[in-house]
Amino acid sequence: MTTSNYATERETTEGKVFTVTGGDWDEVVSGTDPINDERIVVNMGPQHPSTHGVLRLVLELEGETVREARSVVGYLHTGIEKNLEYRNWVQGSTFVTRMDYLSPLFNETAYALAVEKLLGITDDITERATTIRVLMMELNRVSSHLVWLATTAMELGAINMMLYGFREREYVLDIFETITGLRMNHAYVRPGGVAQDVPDDAIRKIRDFLQLMPKRLKEYENLLSGQPIWLERTQHVAVLDVTACMALGVTGPVLRSAGLAWDLRKTMPYCGYETYEFDVPTHTDGDVWGRYLVRVAEIRESLKLIEQALGRLKPGPVMVSDKKIAWPAQLAIGVDGMGNSLEHVAKIMGQSMESLIHHFKLVTEGFRVPPGQVYVGIESPRGELGVHAVSDGGTRPYRVHYREPSFVNLQALPAMAEGGLIADVIAGGASLDPVMGGCDR
Incomplete structure (x- = not known):
């Protein structure tokens, strides 16, 4: 044939x-x-x-x-870093706060620390302003982790946790509104200090929150930690060991869930964190379950830090004494909430012509920053948030670039997802806690 x-x-x-x-x-x-x-x-x-x-x-x-x-990525690109080059140094605070919209106060603090380092006034920041920054950042860390817990639980089927997590987050946002006037995008932390002092009403709300939150955390754990479906969807899922984390530049709770206690508040302290008593939670499995345990433990540690910060709030100024830098915190708002108050305008107009010219020059141009470049890193809820700021000696940044943990951590998603089930892509991606406003900025 x-x-x-x-x-x-x-x-x-x-x-x-x-x-x-x-x-x-x-x-x-x-x-x-x-x-x-x-x-x-x-x-x-x-x-x-x-x-x-x-x-x-x-x-x-x-x-x-x-x-x-x-x-x-790139669907939420806003061009914030480029926009900073066309605004003065103080106006930059209103831009950077909008990047990672779940942790705006970290964006602002990192930027302010970088500008202060360029100005050479890091040691001049008042004790009260530094304490307020720690207080606000740790409250923000709690609210950010609550959003992660609520949305991740919802994506894996625990709908009730979505309701509870946002319920407690609303309490934190009420505190922010009492202090800054806004629920988010605050532009509250500014070069030289903070925009305004913390009112007594906010202190009372924070103390009430410290009494409430430990009970709520126990409720979350009772709801999730022993739940068979939650365990099945999180344990041994999207594993990323410490070697892979280091190779990919992954930081934050994802790195600590793999066993490495790397937290910039401890390893490279800023804002006086070295004087506070707190632990760095870790886990060893490097899976979604470990990231859940680390974040819940971090909420408890943040509550400890908030309580310590409240005990350190001694009376004093919240801005540096140099009026060329401090002016944004000295402006008084009118009764209609828009523009300067009549008393403030009368005070400016009643001074010498030189003072009037100086005032409007600051309002329109801001202050000059000596030429140079710096890098400042802080520990955001998602990992190392770094700012590389460059000045050419003018009143506007020459260049500001953020090392954003959401962008860097997303590199790990293929390593976590490939070889696994499509359902585990949801759990693994959520466990990275990416915020696309920060990633795309």
Whole structure:
């Protein structure tokens, strides 16, 4: 029987089927699965609730298994870093606060610390202003972790936790509104100190929150920690060990859940954190479960820091004494909430012409910053938040670039997702706690 090079010859001798190449067809097909070997490429996001609406994941699937994952970012790009080059140094606070919108006070503090380092006034920041910064950042850390806990639980099916987490977050936002006038995007921490002092009403609210929150944390743990579905969806899922974290530059709770107690508040202290008593929670499994335990423990540590900060709030100024830098905190707002009060305008107008000219020059141009460049890193809820600020000696930044943990940590998603199930992409991605406003900025 002759064969053709263009067709498959089937020969039934001895019950076997042969191909044109002479191979046993039965052996060939037995090593393949025509259903599962068919790979498809799907987009998860950017219009997907579990990718926070603006993260696109390109997944190559083989059945339910993820063979390749790629993160596509940039859908929330706002050009904030470029915009900073066209505003004065103080106006920059109103831009950077809008990057990672779940931790705006960290964005502001990192920026202020960088500007103060360029000005050479780091040691001139008042004790009360520094204490207020710690107080506000730790309150912000609690509210950010509550959002992570609420949204991650919702994405894995625990709808009730979504309600409880946002309920307590609202309490923190009420405190922020009492202190800064805004629930978010505060522009409260500014070069030289903070915009205004903490009122007595806010102190009372914070003390009430410190009484409430430990009880709420126990409720969260009762709801989740022993729940079989929660355990099944988090334990041994999206594992990233400490070696992989170091190779990819991953920081924050994800790194600490892999066993490395790296926290800039301890290892490279700022704002006087070295004088506070607190622990750095860690875990060893490096999975979603470990990241959950670390973040809950960090909320408890933040509550300890908040209580210590309240005890240190001694009376005093909240801005440096140099009026060329302190002027934004000295402005008085009118009764209509817009513009300067009449008393403040009368005070300025009643002074010498030189004072009037100096005032308007500060309002329109701001202050000059000596030429140079600095890098300042702080521990945000998502990891190391760094600011590289460059000055050419003018009243505006020459360049400001943020080392944003959400952007860096997203590198780890393919390492966590590939080889796992598509359902675990949701758990793994959520456990990174990315905020796309900070990632895309």
